[in-house]
Amino acid sequence: MSSRARLKDVAARAGVSVKTVSNVVNGYEHVTPGTRKKVEEALGELGYVPNLAARGLRNGRSGVIALALPELHAPYFAEIAHHVVRAAAERGWTVLVDETEGRLDRERQVAAGIRAHLIDGLILSHSHRDHYGGLVGFVEQYRGRMRPELKLYTGGDLTFREKWNRGRDGERPVSMGALDGVALQAAHVETVCCDHAHTIGGAFTSGPIARTSFEHVLPNTLVEPTPEDHFTEEERRGRLVPDKHPDEHATCYVVQGRGLVVISSCGHSGIVNTVKSAMAVSGVDKLHAVIGGFHLGVAPNDYIEHTVAELKALAPELLVPMHCTGKGFIAAALREMPGQTVLTNTGSRFTFGV
Numbered sequence: 001m002s003s004r005a006r007l008k009d010v011a012a013r014a015g016v017s018v019k020t021v022s023n024v025v026n027g028y029e030h031v032t033p034g035t036r037k038k039v040e041e042a043l044g045e046l047g048y049v050p051n052l053a054a055r056g057l058r059n060g061r062s063g064v065i066a067l068a069l070p071e072l073h074a075p076y077f078a079e080i081a082h083h084v085v086r087a088a089a090e091r092g093w094t095v096l097v098d099e100t101e102g103r104l105d106r107e108r109q110v111a112a113g114i115r116a117h118l119i120d121g122l123i124l125s126h127s128h129r130d131h132y133g134g135l136v137g138f139v140e141q142y143r144g145r146m147r148p149e150l151k152l153y154t155g156g157d158l159t160f161r162e163k164w165n166r167g168r169d170g171e172r173p174v175s176m177g178a179l180d181g182v183a184l185q186a187a188h189v190e191t192v193c194c195d196h197a198h199t200i201g202g203a204f205t206s207g208p209i210a211r212t213s214f215e216h217v218l219p220n221t222l223v224e225p226t227p228e229d230h231f232t233e234e235e236r237r238g239r240l241v242p243d244k245h246p247d248e249h250a251t252c253y254v255v256q257g258r259g260l261v262v263i264s265s266c267g268h269s270g271i272v273n274t275v276k277s278a279m280a281v282s283g284v285d286k287l288h289a290v291i292g293g294f295h296l297g298v299a300p301n302d303y304i305e306h307t308v309a310e311l312k313a314l315a316p317e318l319l320v321p322m323h324c325t326g327k328g329f330i331a332a333a334l335r336e337m338p339g340q341t342v343l344t345n346t347g348s349r350f351t352f353g354v
Helices: 007-014 018-025 033-046 052-059 075-090 104-111 135-145 181-186 271-282 301-314 327-336
Strands: 064-069 094-099 150-154 163-165 189-193 203-205 251-255 259-263 287-293 318-322
Touching: 007 018, 007 033, 018 033, 064 075, 075 094, 135 181, 181 189, 251 271, 259 271, 271 287, 271 301, 301 327, 318 327
Parallel strands: 064 094, 150 189, 259 287, 287 318
Antiparallel strands: 203 251, 251 259
């Protein structure tokens, strides 16, 4: 067949239901031997290949095992790989074998689950160093294993401007540097300035975040002013101004059967504004999860309570505050949304699936 065989194609060939075919493909025991044989014959005749991505959405697992070995030509390691692949196949799993040559960096890459060749694109939420600090080094290390046409999606060309941390107690502001666009260009990474939403693989960006709620940008970094920052000429003249983050955007997914997942990163534009912008772009009102930093550590209590109330009205099934969210918001969220609020730590991994 020229097109990929589907479960319903196999079901029609075998004369059984789609559910029965699914049971056979997923290794469920409660199928009679005669029916199983008919389905297996139809699978072979049609050349059916399971869709691992769809399977991952259904059960929250990828169906893929990563196996890291120092070398493959040595009989001992070759035998290990043989038995792992054989055992995995019996369970319907796929094994990705990596030869690390005994190098610690390669072993760490496999352990971290990094598959550079599977990266569809890079998304940078905004240009604070704690969000892009390792980006250039990551690209330089793995660029040879990435797809030739790799793009970095940013919220605008202001992403590459220098930013300053506010000085304390009258001290002068301290530069936190800027993202090295020249290095990324040298690594053949194309920058896409997102003045509208973009799709990247299964993800999409929110595009510019509409500021329609009560929220406003709370104190953070300083920048050299530009017309895009909406300061008057007098305000811009010869001084640094508060960073309004006109280039901030969010990363989002629509999970089948669950709804919208919004990753805010920092939420300087307001977490409520961020979620509503993602809803408007996607056309999906069912909110499954809001995850990321909400930058409310410096917010007064009444502002925090208002934010929690607005989020509660949006009815997320999961609320995962991280990073710069602040203790005040987390305490309020646990009080008002105890069943939805999930606490996390550095290194936590979340899988959203059906």
